[in-house]
Amino acid sequence: MFESLAEKLEGIFKKLKGRGILDEESVNVALKEIRMALLEADVNFKVVKDFIEDVRGRAVGKDVLESITPGQQVVKIVHDRLVELMGSQSAHIKFGSRIPAPIMLIGLQGCGKTTTAAKLARLLAKEKRVYLVSADVYRPAAMEQLAVLGRQISAGVYNAGDLRDPVRICVQAMEQAKKEGYEVVLIDTAGRLHIDEPLMDELKRIKEKVNPAEILYVADAMTGQDAVNVGARFNEQIGIDGVIMTKMDGDARGGAALSLKAVVGKPIKFVGVGEKIDTLEVFHPERMANRILGMGDILSLVEKAQATIDEKTARQMQESLRKNEFTLEDFRNQLKQIKKMGSLKDMIGMIPGMGKLKALKEMQPDEKELVKITAIIDSMTRKERNNYLIIDGRRRKRIALGSGTTVQDVNRLLKNYIEIRKMMKKINSKGGVKSFMRNFPF
Ligand SMILES: Nc1nc2c(ncn2[C@@H]2O[C@H](COP(=O)(O)OP(=O)(O)OP(=O)(O)O)[C@@H](O)[C@H]2O)c(=O)[nH]1
Ligand SMILES: [Mg+2]
Missing domain, CATH: 3.40.50.300 (P-loop containing nucleotide triphosphate hydrolases)
Known part of the structure; x- marks a missing residue:
């Protein structure tokens, strides 16, 4: 459900986000496309009409046009409006005072x-x-x-x-x-x-x-x-x-x-x-x-992560992230946590933008792959785990031998690790995702 709508909206927003400045014209084009996408998703036409008018009212204001990332701002407006449309908050059953x-x-x-x-x-x-x-x-x-x-x-x-x-x-x-x-x-x-x-x-x-x-x-x-x-x-x-x-x-x-x-x-x-x-x-x-909106179901993910990640590891991870370290040792711990959480693919799908991350996809982290990666990291010395830069050709050969894998496997792991590390640094330097990282410091 919602897949096709999500896909369409993603395309529309991508175009918007690509622009440096938003003029009224491009907002109008985007709104027209959003309108079509909602109608095609079988949303009541009157609801769509009100929705679009409302988003327009909020979107063509000065704030958006002058904002640094106008595209994102429009996404935010559409998001907020969607939440309101569905009732804002979870509604619970009211049992009243009579029993039963x-x-x-x-x-x-x-x-x-x-x-x-x-x-x-x-x-x-x-x-x-x-x-x-x-x-x-x-x-x-x-x-x-x-x-x-x-x-x-x-x-x-x-x-x-x-x-x-x-x-x-x-x-x-x-x-x-x-x-x-x-x-x-x-x-x-x-x-x-x-x-x-x-x-x-x-x-x-x-x-x-x-x-x-x-x-x-x-x-x-x-x-x-x-x-x-x-x-x-x-x-x-x-x-x-x-x-x-x-x-x-x-x-x-x-x-x-x-x-x-x-x-x-x-x-x-x-x-x-x-x-x-x-x-x-x-x-x-x-x-x-x-x-x-394809923003990933972060809250569900966080809840799931909270239930499985043990506090101490999470704190350590957060600490090393804060210091911008994220060593191979941390990586290994992270993988262990992931294993506890169940299907990695599901988890990745829930993280915004992660589904498309090449390093993760390439790694195809199924159960077997996880075992292999863990074995490779296990075969490293503590020094190597804490500073991947010293892992030269000779060391790679030794690690491969020790873990029963090949040098290519070791190379691939290091390449993916470096890419993930880079991305984590980027995420970590953005304030907005901090709270998310606190709970799920991937
Ligand atoms: N996939 C899916 N099937 C559902 C869901 N809820 C109900 N069904 C199926 O829908 C069919 C009808 O479900 P019932 O609970 O018998 O429906 P009902 O409203 O009680 O039907 P009547 O008593 O005949 O009016 C069953 O085959 C259910 O398994 C759901 O959330 N997902
Ligand atoms: Mg029935």
Whole structure:
């Protein structure tokens, strides 16, 4: 998702960034292209119109035209505007003060309500006692589907027995949940092909009886602007508190995710990114905007790095970076950390600009390569590790022999190391990425 939009925007920004000075003309050309790119990504046309006008208003101001890097400034404006468009901050579920707190999921047929109910239950079950209830009395195996999913996680599942009235099922389930000490009741409702009177009526009646703390509209990202329009209808007639956008892992163009907040006025709270039960994520507008603009998902990366890099090594690394050293010893430590973090390719993809870095690509740092690199560095003396300049031809031969590799391998490693070192110095001298480096001193 968003790949094609991201690609187009990247091209547009590249042209902008290449210019020393931005005149109104080139801003206009860029805005026209951005407009096209958004429309092609299936963003609601009215949303696009407002978006472009707003960016224009901010972009043709004196600040941008006189700025040293005007192209970057425009990227920043577009970025900020995208974040706002998606709701600025992550919106969380409000449980209210009643216990148990009923949460109701609504949406069209096949949008992913039942799957999402189980995924959400799994997330919430980390902090609360969660009870799952199926109010779908129409589809034959609907209740069984939820029960099967519920068994995979630590959530209770209400057994409706012979009850066939959705409203009564919900009311009884609430009573049962209270008796058994559950804190949250997730109500999965039946879907319809289209919004119709009986469906709305049923949902309204459930809402009246249960008085949910939140009603979440489950939207299928693959259905594009339909998902937005249906969301608006649900909001008018039932009233929704937020959206869960499913199937974000598919090849939807992303327009629905970008339009929903602006059109319906309710934030996306979670996104579904797969069929498995652990594929529900809290929605972060900022991160999504970064992803769309190809700026890399730095925050997710930092979070991941924080969880794996051990503090001490990180501090040492930061220290040597500060002193502009970054020796081969540091390089080896860095590689060890990377190994702990899992797939290097994934990580690199998340770092802005890194995906394209030749040295890293050439190195093709798969598991085997990492072992080799580590072996080569291990075969060096401490002195060599601390000052690569002394590693001459004779030493290279010795290191190759000692590590069971070839002189070419050693040469390649040193070449890549030097390139990475250069780049790190550059990054380090730029203030803006300091905070990032603190957490992930690559
Ligand atoms: N790839 C992907 N598939 C999803 C996601 N969420 C749900 N699905 C799939 O979408 C299909 C429909 O999901 P359900 O949860 O049964 O949808 P529903 O809204 O409960 O459907 P009805 O009860 O018939 O209205 C299933 O095959 C799910 O595996 C997602 O985030 N990504
Ligand atoms: Mg269902």
